[in-house]
Structures are given as C-alpha cells and as structure tokens.
Amino acid sequence: MRFTRSKALVVAVGLALSLAACGDAGSDDTETTDVDVAENAADKFEDGTAMKELAEDGSITIGVKFDQPGIGFKGATDDAPKGFDPEIGKILAADLGIPADKIKWKETISANREPFLQEGEVDLVIASYSITDERRAIVGQAGPYYVTGQQLLVRSDSDIESIEDIKGLDVCSVTGSTSLDNVKAEGAKPRGFDTYSECVDQVLDGTVDAMTTDGAILLGYAAENPDELKVVVDPFSEERYGVGYSPDRPEMCQWITDTLEKAEEDGAWDEAFEATLGQSGVETPDAPALDECA
Numbered sequence: 001m002r003f004t005r006s007k008a009l010v011v012a013v014g015l016a017l018s019l020a021a022c023g024d025a026g027s028d029d030t031e032t033t034d035v036d037v038a039e040n041a042a043d044k045f046e047d048g049t050a051m052k053e054l055a056e057d058g059s060i061t062i063g064v065k066f067d068q069p070g071i072g073f074k075g076a077t078d079d080a081p082k083g084f085d086p087e088i089g090k091i092l093a094a095d096l097g098i099p100a101d102k103i104k105w106k107e108t109i110s111a112n113r114e115p116f117l118q119e120g121e122v123d124l125v126i127a128s129y130s131i132t133d134e135r136r137a138i139v140g141q142a143g144p145y146y147v148t149g150q151q152l153l154v155r156s157d158s159d160i161e162s163i164e165d166i167k168g169l170d171v172c173s174v175t176g177s178t179s180l181d182n183v184k185a186e187g188a189k190p191r192g193f194d195t196y197s198e199c200v201d202q203v204l205d206g207t208v209d210a211m212t213t214d215g216a217i218l219l220g221y222a223a224e225n226p227d228e229l230k231v232v233v234d235p236f237s238e239e240r241y242g243v244g245y246s247p248d249r250p251e252m253c254q255w256i257t258d259t260l261e262k263a264e265e266d267g268a269w270d271e272a273f274e275a276t277l278g279q280s281g282v283e284t285p286d287a288p289a290l291d292e293c294a
Contacts, residue, residue: 033271035090041097050249054123055096062089063108063122063244067197069220070277071128074107081105085126085241087272088145088260092124092243095259109194111176114139117246124256125244128214130178131291140249142256143242145269147288149235150179151215153203153222156230160210163236169209172199179213182237196221204228214239216277240288253293261290 038044042055054060064085065072074081080100090100108116108127116122117139131141152171154160160169167187173179175192184190191208193199200221202208211218215235222229243260245252263269264287273284 033087033090033268033275035094035100035268037094037099038097041095045255049251050123050246051096051252051255054098058098059102059104060093060096060098060124061104061106061122062086062093063106063113063116063125063127064089065109065127065196066107067195068128068217069224070279071217071220072126073220074105082276084146084272084276085128087276088243088263089124089126091263091268091272092126092256092259095255095262109176110174111194113176113244117244120246123245124252127244128217128239129242129244130214130239131242132178135244139247140245140253141242142245142253142293143260143290144240144288145243145260145290146241148214148216148239148241150182150212150237150239151218151231151235152233153200153211153218153229153231154209155203155206156228158209158230158232160232163233166210170207171210171212172202172208173212174199177213178237178239183212186236200225200229250293257290257293 042052045052045055064081066074066081068083070083072081072083072085080086086105089103093100093103106116106122108122108125113125113127113129114135117125129141131144135141152160152166160166163186166183169188170191171183171188172191172193174196175194180190180192191202193202196213196217199211203211204225215231218231222231243256245256269287270284278284
C-alpha cells in the first residue's frame with residue numbers, strides 16, 4: 001500500500017507562546033472526541049487474529065502516559081486519561097467495535113513499554129512511543145501517527161540558548177527514552193528518572209540544568225509554569241510516534257496502519273489533534289505518511 005500524506009514536524013517556537021497563554025496545561029481542559037464505533041466488528045476479522053479476539057471480547061487494554069499534558073494526562077480526579085495518544089487509542093478501539101468506556105487504560109512509562117507488550121500486560125502501547133529500528137527488533141510498531149522533535153526545557157533565567165550550550169551539563173529525561181541518548185551524543189551528562197514530572201521538578205529546583213524530550217511534551221510543562229520555565233533550541237531530532245503491539249501478533253500491523261489511514265482520510269485524525277494539542281492554538285498539521293508493514 002502506498003501512502004501519500006505528507007509528514008509534518010509539529011514543533012514551533014510560536015507554540016510555546018500559545019501554550020503559555022493557556023495557563024495550566026495539566027488541568028482537565030482538553031476536550032474528547034466522539035468516535036463512531038463499528039457494529040458487528042468481529043465479523044470482518046479472520047478467526048485466530050488478535051483483532052477478532054479483542055472485538056469478540058469487547059474490551060482492550062491500552063498503555064498510555066499519565067503525566068504528559070496534551071499527549072497523555074490523567075489528573076487525580078479524572079476517570080480516564082486525556083490527550084492525543086488516548087484519542088488515537090479510541091479510534092483504534094472503535095474499529096474493533098469497542099467504545100471508549102470499555103477501554104482499560106494502563107499507565108505506561110518509557111521504561112516498561114516493551115515489557116508490557118512482551119508480557120501481555122497491554123494490547124497496545126500508545127505512549128509517545130518513538131519508532132526505532134532497535135524497538136522494532138523486539139516488539140511491533142506501526143505508524144507513525146505523529147511526528148515531533150526533541151527540544152530543551154530550562155528555567156526562565158537559564159543561559160542555555162543552543163544545543164551546544166548543554167555540553168558538560170546535567171540534562172534529564174525519563175529512563176529508557178531515546179532523548180537521553182541524543183543529548184549524550186551532544187556532550188551532555190544524561191540523568192534518567194522514572195517520570196517526566198520528576199524531571200521537571202529537578203529543573204525547577206536547579207538540581208539539573210535542563211530537561212529534554214519531544215517539544216510538544218515540553219511545551220505543556222512550560223505552560224504549567226510560564227514564569228519559571230521556557231522551551232529553547234530548534235528541534236534537533238525527529239521523533240516518529242508509533243503504536244506498539246505484541247511481537248507475537250504481527251497481523252496487528254496492517255490493521256493499525258489501515259485504521260490510521262482511514263482516520264487521516266475521514267477527518268478523525270484532525271479532530272483528535274484539534275481536541276488535544278490543537279487547544280494551544282497551533283494550526284492542525286498534515287498527518288504523517290505511514291510506514292508499510294513488513
């Protein structure tokens with residue numbers, strides 16, 4: 001199958017200003033979309049496939065982040081996580097005939113994404129999960145459904161202005177992320193933490209010099225602390241978010257790819273973006289081109 005949708009790098013300095021004006025990005029401000037749930041979905045899948053089993057079961061477990069405003073965030077009083085990743089999960093579940101209230105959301109941090117898939121803890125991982133050759137060697141990854149780029153989050157009084165400025169400095173991110181490898185290659189001293197929230201706290205109290213991950217995530221945290229934090233440097237990587245699935249269920253790749261392509265064509269992808277990351281005021285980008293399944 002050939003895909004023609006253009007790829008977009010969804011990171012801009014102007015977005016930081018828009019998000020900062022929005023106030024508390026960690027609050028329950030993002031909207032959710034209503035996705036049409038397929039009827040008699042199990043009938044369209046072959047016997048023995050993961051999709052058939054999930055459709056017949058009527059429920060699905062999806063691993064998402066709980067601490068990334070705009071991407072995947074679940075407050076203490078929220079019944080379910082909100083953000084672009086959960087919206088993508090709802091689109092995939094709906095194609096299986098599974099409504100949003102039958103999705104089991106499991107908090108998934110960067111370090112346990114592969115183990116969760118390998119051990120069957122979740123059916124899918126949609127957790128700002130950058131596609132890499134190394135990950136595809138041990139689990140399945142379909143997509144990308146979103147493309148962003150790595151930047152830095154620093155204190156407002158920081159002198160860091162370029163990627164060259166982090167040489168020899170402590171830069172944190174979450175353990176198991178590609179972001180730490182990237183800043184290490186730039187000469188920084190990488191510091192890993194279990195969650196992004198811990199990393200943000202380390203920046204705020206001055207324990208580390210900067211935090212790094214995908215720009216869209218950093219902008220959400222900067223919006224929570226507009227007087228204390230800022231996002232700097234042009235994107236210095238390309239992060240292609242993919243949907244993770246079990247390596248024992250390769251048939252899921254084409255189903256995920258076809259469902260994402262349909263969402264891009266019928267406007268569901270745009271609606272998901274506009275209800276989450278688009279709330280910052282940034283223009284809805286073109287959906288990225290999807291990789292072909294092996």
